[in-house]
Amino acid sequence: xxxxxxxxxxxxxxxxxxxxxxxxxxxxxxxxxxxxxxxxxxxxxxxxxxxxxxxxxxxxxxxxxxxxxxxxxxxxxxxxxxxxxxxxxxxxxxxxxxxxxxxxxxxxxxxxxxxxxxxxxxxxxxxxxxxxxxxxxxxxxxxxxxxxxxxxxxxxxxxxxxxxxxxxxxxxxxxxxxxxxxxxxxxxxxxxxxxxxxxxxxxxxxxxxxxxxxxxxxxxxxxxxxxxxxxxxxxxxxxxxxxxxxxxxxxxxxxxxxxxxxxxxxxxxxxxxxxxxxxxxxxxxxxxxxxxxxxxxxxxxxxxxxxxxxxxxxxxxxxxxxxxxxxxxxxxxxxxxxxxxxxxxxxxxxxxxxxxxxxxxxxxxxxxxxxxxxxxxxxxxxxxxxxxxxxxxxxxxxxxxxxxxxxxxxxxxxxxxxxxxxxxxxxxxxxxxxxxxxxxxxxxxxxxxxxxxxxxxxxxxxxxxxxxxxxxxxxxxxxxxxxx
Amino acid sequence: xxxxxxxxxxxxxxxxxxxxxxxxxxxxxxxxxxxxxxxxxxxxxxxxxxxxxxxxxxxxxxxxxxxxxxxxxxxxxxxxxxxxxxxxxxxxxxxxxxxxxxxxxxxxxxxxxxxxxxxxxxxxxxxxxxxxxxxxxxxxxxxxxxxxxxxxxxxxxxxxxxxxxxxxxxxxxxxxxxxxxxxxxxxxxxxxxxxxxxxxxxxxxxxxxxxxxxxxxxxxxxxxxxxxxxxxxxxxxxxxxxxxxxxxxxxxx
Numbered sequence: 001x002x003x004x005x006x007x008x009x010x011x012x013x014x015x016x017x018x019x020x021x022x023x024x025x026x027x028x029x030x031x032x033x034x035x036x037x038x039x040x041x042x043x044x045x046x047x048x049x050x051x052x053x054x055x056x057x058x059x060x061x062x063x064x065x066x067x068x069x070x071x072x073x074x075x076x077x078x079x080x081x082x083x084x085x086x087x088x089x090x091x092x093x094x095x096x097x098x099x100x101x102x103x104x105x106x107x108x109x110x111x112x113x114x115x116x117x118x119x120x121x122x123x124x125x126x127x128x129x130x131x132x133x134x135x136x137x138x139x140x141x142x143x144x145x146x147x148x149x150x151x152x153x154x155x156x157x158x159x160x161x162x163x164x165x166x167x168x169x170x171x172x173x174x175x176x177x178x179x180x181x182x183x184x185x186x187x188x189x190x191x192x193x194x195x196x197x198x199x200x201x202x203x204x205x206x207x208x209x210x211x212x213x214x215x216x217x218x219x220x221x222x223x224x225x226x227x228x229x230x231x232x233x234x235x236x237x238x239x240x241x242x243x244x245x246x247x248x249x250x251x252x253x254x255x256x257x258x259x260x261x262x263x264x265x266x267x268x269x270x271x272x273x274x275x276x277x278x279x280x281x282x283x284x285x286x287x288x289x290x291x292x293x294x295x296x297x298x299x300x301x302x303x304x305x306x307x308x309x310x311x312x313x314x315x316x317x318x319x320x321x322x323x324x325x326x327x328x329x330x331x332x333x334x335x336x337x338x339x340x341x342x343x344x345x346x347x348x349x350x351x352x353x354x355x356x357x358x359x360x361x362x363x364x365x366x367x368x369x370x371x372x373x374x375x376x377x378x379x380x381x382x383x384x385x386x387x388x389x390x391x392x393x394x395x396x397x398x399x400x401x402x403x404x405x406x407x408x409x410x411x412x413x414x415x416x417x418x419x420x421x422x423x424x425x426x427x428x429x430x431x432x433x434x435x436x437x438x439x440x441x442x443x444x445x446x447x448x449x450x451x452x453x454x455x456x457x458x459x460x461x462x463x464x465x466x467x468x469x470x471x472x473x474x475x476x477x478x479x480x481x482x483x484x
Numbered sequence: 485x486x487x488x489x490x491x492x493x494x495x496x497x498x499x500x501x502x503x504x505x506x507x508x509x510x511x512x513x514x515x516x517x518x519x520x521x522x523x524x525x526x527x528x529x530x531x532x533x534x535x536x537x538x539x540x541x542x543x544x545x546x547x548x549x550x551x552x553x554x555x556x557x558x559x560x561x562x563x564x565x566x567x568x569x570x571x572x573x574x575x576x577x578x579x580x581x582x583x584x585x586x587x588x589x590x591x592x593x594x595x596x597x598x599x600x601x602x603x604x605x606x607x608x609x610x611x612x613x614x615x616x617x618x619x620x621x622x623x624x625x626x627x628x629x630x631x632x633x634x635x636x637x638x639x640x641x642x643x644x645x646x647x648x649x650x651x652x653x654x655x656x657x658x659x660x661x662x663x664x665x666x667x668x669x670x671x672x673x674x675x676x677x678x679x680x681x682x683x684x685x686x687x688x689x690x691x692x693x694x695x696x697x698x699x700x701x702x703x704x705x706x707x708x709x710x711x712x713x714x715x716x717x718x719x720x721x722x723x724x725x726x727x728x729x730x731x732x733x734x735x736x737x
Contacts, residue, residue, distance in 0.1 A: 009670070009672075012670070012672060012673055013672055016672055016673070016676055325658060325659045325661065325677045325680075326670075326673055326677070328677075328680075329673050329676040329677055329680075330673060330676075362666075362669065362670075363666070363669075363670050363673065364663070364666065365626070365659050365661060365662065365663025365664075365666045365674075365677070366536060366626070366627075366663055366664075366666075367626035367630070367658075367659035367663065368626055368627070368630035368631065369626070369630070369658070369659065371630075372630055382577075385535075385536065385538065387538075388536070388537060388538030389538035389539075389540060390538070391538055392537060392538035392539050392540075393538070397537065397538065401537070401665075401669070405533065405534060405537050405539060405542075406539075406542070408533060408534075409533075409534050409539065409542035409545075409546065411528075412497075412528040412529045412531070412534075412542075412546050413528075413542070413545050413546060413549065415525065415526050415527070415528050415549075418528045419525070422497075422500060422501050425501060426501050426502075433735075435735070436735045437731050437732075437733075437734060437735030438705075438706070438709055438734045438735050440710070445668065447667075447668045447669075447671035448667060448668055448671065448706070450671060450675075451671060451672075451674070451675035451678075451707070451710070452675070452678065452703065452706030452707045452709075452710045453705075453706045453709045453710045453734060454702070454706055455502065455702050455705050455706060455709075455733050455734035455735075456502075457501055457502045457503075458502070458503060458504055458505065458730065460504065461500045461501055461504060462495050462499055462500045462504035462506075462507035462508070463495065463500055463523070463525060463527075465504055465508075466507070466523050467525065
């Protein structure tokens, strides 16, 4: 996928000025936060489950190679095939190859962020194969030629009027006077349009929330059931998943499942949880004839053993973005690549380089709410700070910012000079603020005073007053008392 | 009679420069709680601007300076959750695996507390002797709340202020958009966040907004004054110490 992360500031500015987007973003704030809080509160062992989920994933990451090999063995034993893709290009090539061999003209797709990561849709289209998104949100943004703005609610930035207009524009075979006034009527329409596509597709492609090593199963959770139709109706089922999705056992999977939907949508469970273990067997009434799993690395093994390894625990629930004040303000597209919000601010520099994605880990207030709600306890602010350290070490921080920081640090390391400088600053700024005790224009801090007044100092610094006070006290008592 | 506990007051650079009243309020509260308060003059800043900008080397120099200036005290107290969090959580992280300073920073970190939680949790203060006829609302500053668990403590002490009514605003625990240099580097996003916050403050219809961190307070006061809000702004320590004679942060309208 093309990135606009390097233009994050401009993207953010445009997002802030987009009234329709701002109205849609209110749903993120209202829909997800209270529901997660309620779901967590209703489960006394929620915190213990989180610890357990973290432990499972950490254990997997310590033994990733072994579990992936076990998984591969079991997929093969079930009659499926595993394909290893080191890069996005490798994965695209492998999937195209499978589609070509199947003589595919259309591919139905369940929701998959990995397919966004490798830019699969555009690639398939350019190769003469039509990809059809079947998740309602994904279907809407596909019609609009957009990318997801949220990892679990891809069309959260779009409102109903826009969906209606898109359906009118694309579903030209339907009577123009049809009822399109309620969300239900739009939903019905999408369902009926997609039904034909499900039946006629040659290949069904899904992502995976989990890969279970002990059984060689891939697991998806959905609320719409579209994933099931995608993978059971066509003759060939392709699963595209990244390597860190592996868990050792079904028991481990069910443990992590308990925090997944609760963190994401506040549901106890997603409506559908579907395990796929190989192609149709002789006694099975239905199912695909071929079962392929494409395992994507795309830089993930590079994260193992580094300060970013904790990020590989991420189960893509979206809780971090649901609770992020920055995401609330600008939405997902402003981040400029596949993954938005705090998790995207850690992942994007990893995948597209800190040179291009470096703004994202800087655009955080470090309020810590993302870490607080992350079911896998990923220290997201800390990981963003690690990116800032890499930028600083490699001199990628903007030069003016670096100079200011260095000048301030130089002063902060010289207490006497610092005292003098702050005394002068306090005095000067206090005069500037006058009796209003604030200024609406402060030279050098235009970015601040564009939107707010700057409260000004009271007059003398605390330490200057304290020293004067202790000196006076010393004269009175002939001692510094307890004060130093 | 037992020796009073020796407390080193970490004033914080913002309090020192912008709001000395908070420093004096902290001294008063600590002395009333029976502490022997010291203010080392070697202190400048906790190093957070450097730390959050990825400048580990300068952060380490500043952190060593702070540790040296304060490690002689029984406790180190700051009227700021953000600075106390820096000293107690991030210094050990900064020196993790570093010879001598790793150990020294951990020993130092356990002595560090945010002012209000120090009063309640360590000194056992249940009530303060202060009066204020006002309706106040309280903003939970992020670092104090999430790194140090400061939430119930200020509310408990505010309840003991005679005449004071606490009226909670919506989303009191959501960031105000300050984030140190974030407010300057991404001022448009910061403005969107503080605008939302100011809306919630206004809806609470309180006379006074309180919080435990001057950075957040400067940010919110700046927005409230610019938008012509009636709500005035103070650090929670000023109210608890009964020191509300000085003009509020950012003045009045």
